[in-house]
Amino acid sequence: MGQEILIEAIRAKLGPAVEGIADSYGDLVLILRPEAVRSALAALREMPFDYAVLLDLTCVDFAAGQGRLELVYHLYSLSRNVRLRLKASLPAADPAVETLVGLWKNAEWLEREVFDMFGVRFEGHPYLRRLLTYEGFEGHPLRKTYPWRLGQPRLPLKDDV
Amino acid sequence: MEPLTRIQREARPESMLINMGPSHPAMHGTLRIMLELDAEKILNAECEIGYLHRGFEKTCENKTYFNLLIYTDRLNYVSPLINNLGYVMTVEKMMGVTAPERAQLIRVLMSELSRVSDHLTCLAAMAMENGAFTVFLYMMKAREFIWDVIEFTTGARMTTSYIRIGGVRADLHPDWRGSLATAVRETRKVLKDVSGLLDKNSIFLGRTRGVGVMSKEDALSYGWTGPCLRSTGIPYDVRKAHPYLVYDRLQFEVPVGECGDNYDRYSVRMREMEQSLRLLEQVAALIPDAAPLGGGPAIEPAEALARSRLQRADERVRLSPNLEGSEKERLPGLTAPDPLVGVPAKEDTYTTMEGLISHFLFFMSGKGIRPPKGDVYFSVEGGNGEVGFYIVSDGTDKPYRLHLRAPCFHIVSALEQLIKGRFVADVIPTFGSMNMIGGELDR
Amino acid sequence: MSGLSFLTTRLETALGWGRKFSLFHYPFITACCGMEYMSAACAHFDIDRFGAGLTRFSPRQADLLLVVGTVPHKLGPVLRTVYDQMLEPKWVIAFGACAVSGGIYQNYAVVQGIDRIVPVDIYIPGCPPRPEMVLDGLLKLQDKIQHQKQDWRWARKS
Secondary structure, three states: OOHHHHHHHHHHHHHHHEEEEEEEOOEEEEEEOHHHHHHHHHHHHOOOOOOOEEEEEEEEEEHHHHOEEEEEEEEEEOOOOEEEEEEEEEEOOOOEEEOOEOOEOOHHHHHHHHHHHHOOEEEOOOOOOOOOOOOOOOOOOOOOOOOOOOOOOOOOOOOOO | OOOOOHHHHHOOOOOEEEEEOOOOHHHOOOOEEEEEEEOOEEEEEEEEOOOOOOOHHHHHHOOOOOOOHHHHHOOOOOOHHHHHHHHHHHHHHHHOOOOOHHHHHHHHHHHHHHHHHHHHHHHHHHHHHOOOHHHHHHHHHHHHHHHHHHHHHHOOOOOOOOEEOOEEOOOOOOOHHHHHHHHHHHHHHHHHHHHHHHOOOHHHHHHHOOOOOOOHHHHHHOOOOHHHHHHOOOOOOHHHHOOOOOHHHOOOOOOOOOOOOHHHHHHHHHHHHHHHHHHHHHHHHHOOOOOOOOOOOOEOHHHHHHHHHHOOOOOOEOOOOOOOOOOHHHHHHHEOOOOOOOOOOHHHHHHOHHHHHHHHHHHOOOOOOOOOOEEEEEEEEOOOOEEEEEEEEOOOOOOOEEEEEOHHHHHHOOHHHHHOOOEHHHHHHHHHHHOOOHHHHHO | OHHHHHHHHHHHHHHHHHHHOOOOEEEEEOOOHHHHHHHHHOOOOOHHHHOOOOEOOOHHHOOEEEEEOOOEHHHHHHHHHHHHHOOOOOEEEEEOHHHHHOOOOOOOOEOOOHHHOOOOOEEEOOOOOOHHHHHHHHHHHHHHHHHOOOOOOOOOOO
């Protein structure tokens, strides 16, 4: 499938869910409306697009300038050997998006990580709990507002200065 | 009081909850598995990770592109050079820089050495946890020979930071062919021995054959890559699918397994090491011998410094080719010609004003490597699978956001499913064959 | 009385000699340094030559705690528990820059040196330390054990 035909097909399939299409160093980037993330990814997972692998999910904090968090999904199609990047912009004050659990099995941990690091709520996630930090950790470390060196020890440390 | 975990909430009152790890010999120190048991049978399992969460991504946002290279060494610390490579090539993709041919070949050489050492360590630990201590000792011996080659050239055994943006740090050690030949020969011998010890060993087969079986569909759904995905029969390898460096010019096969059980993961790794050794020999044949340095006798660094105070020092300065700095004449073969990506030659920095200025410009905060605005994803084939870096640049000398796509994060997320319904003893080989690396899993 | 104190001194020397050559270590391995620990423990460098070859994976059977690698805050209580479970006499080696001081990870996640959680006898710097350095650290610990005041069960409490 050529790039133009692919974009055409995606536009036809997803319709208004796609806010924009861009190209980043040879990778196709789709900008999605946040409320359509789950349905759009579910459609892209099926034929003829066949993006069967959820390669990665992460988030970027643009809260300082734009007041937004940007979710970044990476999909990979084994049959066509191409990658696709999808972005969805969420308000930084109360970021929430529908979960992908049920579509991909690794989504559970990936979303827990993003919740832990950025505080994005994934609605419908069965077990949204901190993954890399621990219960009792306050704040979300990868937010730009979180100080780089602010540790939160779990037990009293000696000569803490 | 911490809230109850899922397994605590869901456990039947009559079953036993038991905790494996994080400080457990087979959990590699950084994974905790909570098990709900009915006698020896695992009814339910929950993994807790993050015991080695070192704040890699946050730290990178506060370091310059050049300085954060050392943190990439410590992600998958069994094959640090591949992590260097992944990061470096991501930045190069953003900046539109290509490393020279010789540097590309050296990079392939180094990544294949790292891959062998990665697989050796994984299988050694797996075999040891299954009781085959001899295999552990044999494989560690082979790894020492591999690390000798790396150490001769890079000056460090593990955390090398050898692969730099634009090229590599220095030329290969003058005697690298000899040490490489020894390493390949010894590793082949060890692989043969280990094959003889394990392939038909009924204890090993009993614990690995048919245990931890992963279907193709589930493997894809979990986002598996690398040897674990290939063990289920899907021949996906980044080196073949999206060739980088000179991999498209080299001959190698992608071994696949049949049913995706622990034994297949073991055998895929064994066969992959053979392919890597094959690649090493091909690359070694492709790398030309370094041209002898021309242009008169070299002077000692101290003398060059003394002379540069009085006059312009044009003589060649004698520096160790791999430990103290690169010889200037060799640099064009090792780093891209772009003056903004590589550290300026040490000879110039010490003896000429222009060299010193360019050194300052490279290291001053706000200067140095500044990729254009935008975001980029690039991946290489690591020891565990697809090592991908996602970098968002805002045009400054520090990344706005750097994210690592860690292959073993996805692999370990399937552990709960694989051990459910099995016995406690099956946890060890299943987890061992996954090659969990804490630095990469928890970042 | 002087005869008795002479005996006690000889007994202390003997105890120290025995203890320094029969170190059962518990490797608390978390991170990169574990690779160098493996090298040090295996045939090439062979920690067994110095009487510390026997690895015990239960803290209750060990008397040397090797903290190998980074200890993040999440792992802090675990390290403390393991240390508390060990029986006296016990020694701790901080293996690698992260265990010594937090190393290059000076950020929100990492404990800046394990001596804030448990007392440390020997610090082995390096990122990671080479096996030769590990062996050197072990020899220094043996020296320390030999010369320290030995506490033993029937020692007179002063």
